[in-house]
Amino acid sequence: MIKALYNGMTGMAAQMQKMDVTGNNIANLDTIGYKCQTASFNELLRQQVTAQGMPVVPDAAAQSNQGGGAKISSINRSFSQGNMISTGRDLDLAIEGDGFFxxxxxxxxxxxxxxxxxxxxxxxxxxxxxxxxxxxxxxxAGFTDLVIDETGLVTCKDREGNKQEIGQIELAVFPRPELLEASGNNMFKQSDASGEPETITPGDNNPNRILQSYLEGSNVDLVLEVQSLIEGQRSFQLNAKSINTADQMWSIANNLQK
Incomplete structure (x- = not known):
């Protein structure tokens, strides 16, 4: 019964974390550039339990495996492409493909x-x-006709109407972007696990490009998130029920009279 209480407790804690992750995804459904997260579970330590001469067990050395509950092993971020949103604003930029500003x-x-x-x-x-x-x-000062093309080249016209090349916007591509360190405000920092970034020019022999007057929406799928939330709630309720059942059995055992 103690094992049942512990398993139920760890299951409830893990499901609470999962629902927190899901709730955060839903809250950021309309956040520009947001990348959704998913929780992965691991089983806690399994133990070999030896039956000590129970009458129903012919072999006193018979063993069985008993799990120790569950926990959140990792929270992973998906960098799949979000939907493109047209804004009509010159300084709104979206990345189509891989990479970061x-x-x-x-x-x-x-x-x-x-x-x-x-x-x-x-x-x-x-x-x-x-x-x-x-x-x-x-x-x-006084520039007009600001253009940022698919390769990230920034040009405009000065007051005299002459075209000027301002500079080049490049993208940073990581070997393992899902392991970047989140720093808030939809920004990330390089970590040891993410690897060193490679600086690339968009459209330069690669499929990545920059779209001017567009923003990338979040990649949150509301249907999947609601489904995950319902699953988490049902699992939480099941673990809570197991604790309640173990508590009732313990109460009965404590009140047994010879």
Whole structure:
């Protein structure tokens, strides 16, 4: 009965974590560039239990396996492509394919994101909403016809109407992007497990490209998330019922009279 209580407790704790992950996915259904997460389970330590001369067991050395419950082994992030959303805004960019925009904070720390909603600062630099720099080159005062093509090349026209090439937006591609370290605000940092990033030019002998005036929506599938939430709730209820049953059996055993 103690084992049943422990198994039920670990199962409830694991399902609570799973529902937290699912709830976070649903809450970010409309978050630009958000990548959904999934929880993976592991069985806890299995033990060999030897029957000590039970009458129903002919062999006193008979053994059986008993599990020790379950736990969340890892929370994985899927970087599958989200839907493209047309915005009509020149500084909204979406990545079609693999890769991340590389952002640099004022102190030099580097972050990576799929959220392409950028803006201009007072100096004419393209930055993220948090103020991290995407392109260090400055756009000229009074520019017009800002174009960022599929290869990430940034051009515009100056006040005299002359076309100017401002700079090149490159993408960072990781060997294992699912192992990047999340740092909040839809941004990630390189980790030892993610590997070193490779800097590529979009469309340069690779299928990745940048789309101007588009944003990438989240890759959350609401139907699958609701299904996962229902499964988590049912599993939680089942584990709670097992604890209740074990408690009732324990109460009966304690109240038995000779």
């Amino acid at each position: 590389k952002l640099t904070r004022a102190d030099g720390e580097v972050f990576y994101t799929r959220d392409g909603s950028f803006k201009l600062d007072s100096d004419g630099k393209i930055k993220s909403s948090e103020g991290y720099v995407l392109l260090d080159n400055e756009l000229p």
